[in-house]
Amino acid sequence: MKLDPVNILKEHDLKHTKQRVRVLEEIALDTVAISQPELEKKLGKEIDRVTLYRILNTYEEKGIVHRIMDLNGTANYALCSSACSEDHHHDEHVHFNCTTCGKIYCLEVTVPKIKMPAGFTAKTVNTTTYGTCEKCNALIAASA
Amino acid sequence: MKLDPVNILKEHDLKHTKQRVRVLEEIALDTVAISQPELEKKLGKEIDRVTLYRILNTYEEKGIVHRIMDLNGTANYALCSSACSEDHHHDEHVHFNCTTCGKIYCLEVTVPKIKMPAGFTAKTVNTTTYGTCEKCNALIAASA
DNA sequence: GTAGGGAATGCCATAAGATTGCAAGTGCTT
DNA sequence: AAGCACTTGCAATCTTATGGCATTCCCTAC
Numbered sequence: 001m002k003l004d005p006v007n008i009l010k011e012h013d014l015k016h017t018k019q020r021v022r023v024l025e026e027i028a029l030d031t032v033a034i035s036q037p038e039l040e041k042k043l044g045k046e047i048d049r050v051t052l053y054r055i056l057n058t059y060e061e062k063g064i065v066h067r068i069m070d071l072n073g074t075a076n077y078a079l080c081s082s083a084c085s086e087d088h089h090h091d092e093h094v095h096f097n098c099t100t101c102g103k104i105y106c107l108e109v110t111v112p113k114i115k116m117p118a119g120f121t122a123k124t125v126n127t128t129t130y131g132t133c134e135k136c137n138a139l140i141a142a143s144a
Numbered sequence: 145m146k147l148d149p150v151n152i153l154k155e156h157d158l159k160h161t162k163q164r165v166r167v168l169e170e171i172a173l174d175t176v177a178i179s180q181p182e183l184e185k186k187l188g189k190e191i192d193r194v195t196l197y198r199i200l201n202t203y204e205e206k207g208i209v210h211r212i213m214d215l216n217g218t219a220n221y222a223l224c225s226s227a228c229s230e231d232h233h234h235d236e237h238v239h240f241n242c243t244t245c246g247k248i249y250c251l252e253v254t255v256p257k258i259k260m261p262a263g264f265t266a267k268t269v270n271t272t273t274y275g276t277c278e279k280c281n282a283l284i285a286a287s288a
Numbered sequence: 289g290t291a292g293g294g295a296a297t298g299c300c301a302t303a304a305g306a307t308t309g310c311a312a313g314t315g316c317t318t
Numbered sequence: 319a320a321g322c323a324c325t326t327g328c329a330a331t332c333t334t335a336t337g338g339c340a341t342t343c344c345c346t347a348c
Contacts, residue, residue, distance in 0.1 A: 069213045071211075112257070117253070127272065137264070
């Protein structure tokens with residue numbers, strides 16, 4: 001289970017194409033999730049818009065990437081941890097959406113159990129919290 | 145502080161128009177959040193598409209409604225509790241997005257403190273959890 | 289009660305974002 | 319090396335969102 005794009009593709013029975021590798025590379029560049037528009041801007045000259053959509057959908061279905069929606073309804077993508085697979089995304093996941101810079105971080109913290117009302121099952125507890133990230137906090141502190 | 149649409153509008157210095165009242169009525173019909181497409185379908189013949197966008201934006205800015213994004217990036221709206229105001233949305237809020245029927249519930253449970261990594265401030269802890277709601281659970285149980 | 293001013297609405301056009309069908313190209317297997 | 323299936327890129331289409339402007343409507347002052 002490596003972070004090497006070629007291995008990841010093989011493990012999920014996906015054909016090895018240069019477009020797919022490029023997309024994986026871009027997403028893997030940072031632990032911070034990257035937004036669809038950003039990906040499009042970076043890869044738009046190498047990869048067709050539609051292909052990018054399709055690749056991202058495939059990756060999500062296969063459990064290779066997480067798709068996280070930000071406050072504007074824009075899709076953001078981040079690599080899944082190795083615990084994710086096709087039929088079972090990593091259950092305990094906290095995303096942090098900075099409301100200042102817009103970046104989405106995947107936090108490696110345990111999610112406290114939220115008490116559900118009777119009848120509700122939190123099958124996939126996938127929580128997103130909003131606030132200010134460390135970089136933006138530093139900037140705010142500096143300018144104060 | 146009433147749930148009467150006319151009062152709500154007055155309290156937020158908004159003109160009383162029939163379109164605004166209708167939108168508030170629709171949203172207030174259910175504790176479950178209603179999606180933009182649903183609203184449009186229900187009100188499309190009375191209210192212009194563009195007007196609906198503008199009204200919803202206004203309501204969100206004024207702190208009258210919450211906007212919650214579902215997994216598809218679609219906006220869903222629900223009435224804010226009385227604790228919300230223009231400059232300070234209710235901080236502790238848990239939304240529950242049913243992955244089966246798509247409905248979004250506003251849960252009246254307290255949000256457990258999530259331990260943030262150093263430097264991160266969870267200014268507005270606005271958590272959304274995904275799973276199966278009581279109705280869908282009942283249906284699943286019945287068909288099993 | 290009514291006249292006037294400012295805001296809200298509706299319609300138009302336009303932009304941005306997402307999806308589908310199909311022909312051509314590419315990777316994988318034998 | 320050849321064939322097949324999958325993938326890609328392009329064009330067309332559709333949905334969703336935004337901006338400008340004339341008309342209408344609400345609220346206030348008189």
